[in-house]
Amino acid sequence: xxxxxxxxxxxxxxxxxxxxxxxxxxxxxxxxxxxxxxxxxxxxxxxxxxxxxxxxxxxxxxxxxxxxxxxxxxxxxxxxxxxxxxxxxxxxxxxxxxxxxxxxxxxxxxxxxxxxxxxxxxxxxxxxxxxxxxxxxxxxxxxxxxxxxxxxxxxxxxxxxxxxxxxxxxxxxxxxxxxxxxxxxxxxxxxxxxxxxxxxxxxxxxxxxxxxxxxxxxxxxxxxxxxxxxxxxxxxxxxxxxxxxxxxxxxxxxxxxxxxxxxxxxxxxxxxxxxxxxxxxxxxxxxxxxxxxxxxxxxxxxxxxxxxxxxxxxxxxxxxxxxx
Numbered sequence: 001x002x003x004x005x006x007x008x009x010x011x012x013x014x015x016x017x018x019x020x021x022x023x024x025x026x027x028x029x030x031x032x033x034x035x036x037x038x039x040x041x042x043x044x045x046x047x048x049x050x051x052x053x054x055x056x057x058x059x060x061x062x063x064x065x066x067x068x069x070x071x072x073x074x075x076x077x078x079x080x081x082x083x084x085x086x087x088x089x090x091x092x093x094x095x096x097x098x099x100x101x102x103x104x105x106x107x108x109x110x111x112x113x114x115x116x117x118x119x120x121x122x123x124x125x126x127x128x129x130x131x132x133x134x135x136x137x138x139x140x141x142x143x144x145x146x147x148x149x150x151x152x153x154x155x156x157x158x159x160x161x162x163x164x165x166x167x168x169x170x171x172x173x174x175x176x177x178x179x180x181x182x183x184x185x186x187x188x189x190x191x192x193x194x195x196x197x198x199x200x201x202x203x204x205x206x207x208x209x210x211x212x213x214x215x216x217x218x219x220x221x222x223x224x225x226x227x228x229x230x231x232x233x234x235x236x237x238x239x240x241x242x243x244x245x246x247x248x249x250x251x252x253x254x255x256x257x258x259x260x261x262x263x264x265x266x267x268x269x270x271x272x273x274x275x276x277x278x279x280x281x282x283x284x285x286x287x288x289x290x291x292x293x294x295x296x297x298x299x300x301x302x303x304x305x306x307x308x309x310x311x312x313x314x315x316x317x318x319x320x321x322x323x324x
Contacts, residue, residue, distance in 0.1 A: 002036060003177055006043040006070035009062055010091070010114065012080030015054040016163050017108040018044070021074060024170035024186055031185045032178045039178060043068050047090055055079045065094055072173065073098045076166070077110030082132065087117035095120055099156060104173070106158035108166035115157070116140040124154040129162030167192055209262055211254035215240045219251065219259075223266050227290035231263045263290075268304045271297055275309045276316035282309055 005025045007018050025040045032039030046052045049064035055078050073095070080086055095118040099105050107115045112128040113136060115121050122142040127133070133147030146152060151160035151169040160169035167190070175183035211217055222239045223231055236259055237247035251259050271289035274280055282294050291297035298308045305312065 001039075002041050003039060003072065004041045004043070004068070004070040005072045005074065006045050006065070006068050008065060008073055008075050008091075008094075009044065009046045009052045009060065010078075010080045010086050011052055012055045012078055012083070013052070013076045014078030014109060014163060015056055015058060015060075017076030017078055017111065017166050018054075018060070018074075020164060020167040021108060021170035023190065024167055024174060027186045027189050028174040028178060028182060031182050031189070039182075043070060047088065047094075069101075070103070072104040072106070074106045074108060074166075074170075075111035075114050076108045077112070077129070077162075081110045081113050087114045092118035102156060104156050104158065106160070106169060106173075108160050108169065109162045110136075112136055112159050113139075115159070116143055120157060121159075124157055125152055126154065126157070126159040127152045127161050128159065131162070209255040209257065209265075211251070213250070213254060215242070216251055216254050219247075220255075220262070220266075223263055224270075227267055227270060228287070229290070231259075231290070233259060264300050265304055267291060268297075268300045271309065272301070272305065272312060275313050285309070 007022060009018065022042060022044075025042055029038030029040035029042070044060060044062045045065040045068055046062040047065065049062055051059040052062050053059045075081070075095075091114065095105065095115060099120050105115065105120060107126070107128070109129045110132050112121065112126055113132075115126075116136065116139070121140065123144075125144040125146055126136075127146050127149040128136050130147045133145050136143065137145040149161065150165050151158065151172060153172075158169055158173070160166050171183050171187060171192075174186055209220060211220065219236050219239050222236070229235070233244045233248060236251075237244040240247050240250070242250065248259065251257075251262070255262060257265070267289045271285050271291070274285045274288060275282070278285075280288070282297070286292075286294045286297040289297065291300065294309075301307060301309050301312070
């Protein structure tokens with residue numbers, strides 16, 4: 001069986017929003033090839049057809065969408081997608097018809113603005129690039145925007161965070177279509193991680209703290225690799241090869257946080273991934289992440305995420321249930 005995938009472009013789209021997912025489907029098409037041919041038939045479309053320039057000036061040849069009724073329709077984002085009037089009446093109608101026909105419709109990054117303008121996201125939970133999530137929520141209050149997700153699926157509507165997150169979304173689609181083995185082969189062929197879960201945060205504590213010195217980067221790496229160890233000031237100062245007082249000053253200056261807050265945040269991030277993506281008990285997750293007991297983890301979650309672990313698990317399970 002050959003599945004059809006189409007990318008719908010507007011002028012000044014972000015090239016990687018298209019090229020990343022398109023490459024996933026192209027490689028998956030070959031990996032899943034059978035006697036009828038590749039597993040995926042890929043098309044690049046626009047309203048009028050012809051050449052469409054990305055925001056970097058590179059032109060991509062497209063066909064008019066009137067000639068193609070793809071089973072999966074993906075709308076890349078970019079500068080053009082955020083401009084007023086980008087979602088023309090014809091584009092909005094085309095998107096609505098696709099969803100009404102129970103076809104799979106997806107946005108990458110700020111392609112969500114085009115879907116929202118067409119009304120496809122009303123009453124749905126979606127994600128987009130964290131930098132533009134506030135505007136999406138403000139402009140389309142009927143949409144529930146989750147700015148802290150790699151990708152989301154709400155029924156037949158999928159959405160992803162910024163740029164490279166479109167690769168994660170496409171891998172998830174391939175896994176849904178062809179199975180985990182093919183998706184894994186595609187990830188290995190493309191030399192990408194297989195695969196960041198949809199529930200994974202767009203943000204990483206280790207990246208966000210981002211100290212400049214090699215000493216402090218080594219400290220953060222040590223924390224991430226020794227979550228269950230004693231991560232007190234003296235131990236971390238030994239890792240940095242400085243005195244505790246000097247370490248406290250340097251760490252706060254480079255990361256903006258105290259060592260204790262950084263340790264708590266990193267432990268909470270690891271615990272959240274297990275809470276939302278697994279079935280381990282709260283007690284087991286607390287031990288794995290280095291919290292002394294579930295109550296300490298609960299207080300840390302409230303400080304870092306504004307919600308206790310049980311609430312985040314309920315939300316994740318409800319989203320998974322709705323998607324299935």
